Amino acid sequence: FxxxxxxxxxxxxxxxxxxxxxxxxxxxxxNCLQHDLRQFIKYGLKVDGTGDHTSVAGAPNHIETLMNHSGEIMLAAQQNMSGGLAMSLWNVFVAPFAVGLPYEKIQQAVEMFIFNLNMAYAARGGQVPFTSVGLEFTVPDFLKNEPAYGPGGKQVGVYGDFEKEVRLIQRAFTEALIKGDSEGKPHLFPNTIYYLRKECLTPEFTEDIERVHFLSAKFGTAYFINMLPKYMGNHTNYMGCRTRFSDDWTGDxxxxxxxxxxxxxxxxxxxxxxxxxxxxxxxxxxxxxxxxxxxxxxxxxxxxxxxxxxxxxxxxxxxxxxxxxxxxxxxxxxxxxxxxxxxxxxxxxxxxxxxxxxxxxxxxxxxxxxxxxxxxxxxxxxxxxxxxxxxxxxxxxxxxxxxxxxxxxxxxxxxxxxxxxxxxxxxxxxxxxxxxxxxxxxxxxxxxxxxxxxIFHAFMGESYSNPDSLMSLTDKITHKTDIGFWAYSSALSFCVNCKTLMKGLQSKCTHCGETQEVEWYDRITGYVQQVGHAKNASGGWNAGKKQELLDRNRWEK
Missing domain, CATH: 3.20.70.20 (Anaerobic Ribonucleotide-triphosphate Reductase Large Chain)
Incomplete structure (x- = not known):
């Protein structure tokens, strides 16, 4: 003051x-920052900004190194920001590093990145960094002829050359989120944001989009960007908190x-x-x-x-x-x-x-x-x-x-x-x-x-655990509304005692009968978070948000 x-x-x-x-x-x-991963692919990484106090990494040569750098970029930038960090077009910029790799190796690299973000418990007095990642189902038209940068920071053609790899990385990322952590809980970070563009709203991408809706039905952690309304331009990015940037400032x-x-x-x-x-x-x-x-x-x-x-x-x-x-x-x-x-x-x-x-x-x-x-x-x-x-x-x-x-x-x-x-x-x-x-x-x-x-919140009931129901709703939102950013939120309960994940807000574990150590999860405003319902919870929502959680009308068919 x-x-x-x-x-x-x-x-x-x-x-x-x-x-x-x-x-x-x-x-x-x-407050917050939208990163450009290409710059660190080209120039390497100085996590302290100068290289005076930390080791300096050159341009990455392997996908594993790039995964590590991606996480370190987020954590290092968090020390300079009061709000969140994001990387849009992430799988497009990573794609040149996946050329020729078996799918299992891509999966392992992506899981490394996700766990890194969820285990970097060093931000703002004992939190993981607030991170968001934007994923594409295909290479957007405006990027297809843009120079692509790969191992060693060298130009390796244009991004349109890496359509296959873009799709494989998105699939690996989504499958890792569906799997959850070793206890079966959802990964709360990064806030994962999927772009719905005219380029991907075709039968060719139905399986990929269905997989994301399975994630939404299971954990409610996915977000969607609708790029069809005119006000969205060629490229718009968001964070899980809802801050937004579009190409309507300078036009670039x-x-x-x-x-x-x-x-x-x-x-x-x-x-x-x-x-x-x-x-x-x-x-x-x-x-x-x-x-x-x-x-x-x-x-x-x-x-x-x-x-x-x-x-x-x-x-x-x-x-x-x-x-x-x-x-x-x-x-x-x-x-x-x-x-x-x-x-x-x-x-x-x-x-x-x-x-x-x-x-x-x-x-x-x-x-x-x-x-x-x-x-x-x-x-x-x-x-x-x-x-x-x-x-x-x-x-x-x-x-x-x-x-x-x-x-x-x-x-x-x-x-x-x-x-x-x-x-x-x-x-x-x-x-x-x-x-x-x-x-x-x-x-x-x-x-x-x-x-x-x-952001538009759709708080979903049990009948919307069916991915096909969510797919149908997504089709209506993208083609018939000006909604730009939304998520399907599902309340979850997790028994700390026996590690059982349950749908809805449950006060008693359906598997072991535990009543005191049952934690709740739901979207607080923009992102999914622990509510603090379990007796020994280390954090949680304020009283007003807890009341709002109980008041939410959850839509059924």
Missing amino acids: NVLPHNLADAHMNGSVHIHDLEFFAGRPL WDTDTLRTGNLAYVTMNLPRIGYNARDENEIFDYLDDYMSIVEDVLMIRRERALKCLNDYKLLPFLTQKVGDDPYYRIENSTLSFGFVGLNEMLMAQTGAGLENPDSNKLGLKVIQYINDRASQLKSETGLRWSVIQTPAESTAYRFATMDREKYPDQIICNGDSSASYYTNSSHVPVDTGMSLPEKIKIESEYHPITRGGH
């Missing part, structure tokens, strides 16, 4: 806005989506605007005030990031040179307006939430207003402003808890006094009685106007 003016610090403390990752604001102010997919990330976002408490605004005009007056606070915080954070990068030399992994340029491209990073509780704001103003068509029109108007402000700032500052559906793991709980005390006679929230929470961003409430198609229709309208990041 010492680096912020009092009015901005007060806005966070009183719950008007939430400044994320405050503990990292002064020395590690950058490389510049716009790689070696950059979300610099930071600040979240606005929309329900509080609903409690205070006397009419629709005042909603936008309050929004102007809140957005002004967000702008000031983000500009200070950006200045702080520049000092940490260039003056204080605190982030050497990011400033290391690849060729003649610094690895991290801050000029392409996003500054994002986040928001929580659109549904409750609408209920406070109109008496109805997003499920009501007239109320939803006001909701779209509100988010478009924020989006218009981001576009205006792009023109005024030359910086990459955007709007994001805040993940709000703790923010939805914090805002509702504070507002329950501040507005006891007006509060509209979910849960009770011991576990209150607002609805995430522009989502329909988790306990909605709407049908799944109705929910998809409403939420898909918000994806094109939240281009800093968004």
Whole structure:
């Protein structure tokens, strides 16, 4: 707080806005990063950014070395970032290293990478790095004639030459995730994101896509990107947390989506605007005030990031040179307006939430207003402003808890006094009685106007354990909606005593009868995580999120 003016610090403390990752604001102010694996294939790896304090690796010659480097890149970068790390186009960039290898060796190499990410217990005080990997079913058209780099960092043709290897690596990765760890639990990282492009939505790829839906039906850990809507461009990447980058900044997919990330976002408490605004005009007056606070915080954070990068030399992994340029491209990073509780704001103003068509029109108007402000700032500052559906793991709980005390006679929230929470961003409430198609229709309208990041959650019931049912739903989402990013989430229970994995939220093991040491798993906001239900659990969700978990309506056929 010492680096912020009092009015901005007060806005966070009183719950008007939430400044994320405050503990990292002064020395590690950058949120997340989309890596470009090609740079480390070409130039080798300095995990400390300089080579002064660690061994230096040259360009990898073998797939096993590249797997190790991929994991070390994520872990090293985590020391410079407050948020997540991702690698999109991963299997395309790895493909030249798989030429001529037996499938079993590709499988072993991929499993090494996955276990490496899940066992690097060294990030942020005892966590594994928050990692995401984007996988392609085939080489995207825009990459087919791009130079490919292979063993020794040498050019080995173009990526279109490695179609076979791209498919084998994706298959090996998916099969490793289906297998799980040695106890049968799901691998929670990396968040694995599958691209659905027109190039792969053909009968030739049906088996590959079915395999991924088997993974979704079993563990609910896969994510999907729908590249068919026009606003998605040629290339768009996401992270499991939902931050998003597309080739709509400069028009170049490389510049716009790689070696950059979300610099930071600040979240606005929309329900509080609903409690205070006397009419629709005042909603936008309050929004102007809140957005002004967000702008000031983000500009200070950006200045702080520049000092940490260039003056204080605190982030050497990011400033290391690849060729003649610094690895991290801050000029392409996003500054994002986040928001929580659109549904409750609408209920406070109109008496109805997003499920009501007239109320939803006001909701779209509100988010478009924020989006218009981001576009205006792009023109005024030359910086990459955007709007994001805040993940709000703790923010939805914090805002509702504070507002329950501040507005006891007006509060509209979910849960009770011991576990209150607002609805995430522009989502329909988790306990909605709407049908799944109705929910998809409403939420898909918000994806094109939240281009800093968004996600659609489908919390699935037992009948959707059938991969064919999920395949049918995927076909409808990709061809008939503007949903850009989504996941099918399934609640799981795991008996710590006898290592039995069960569907649904179970309080008693169906195999051994254990009642105290049964852990739950589900998607908290963007990624699957341990809930903390077992008696001796070492971590878990906050009270608001645990209540939301119990409130979730799970769709059956």
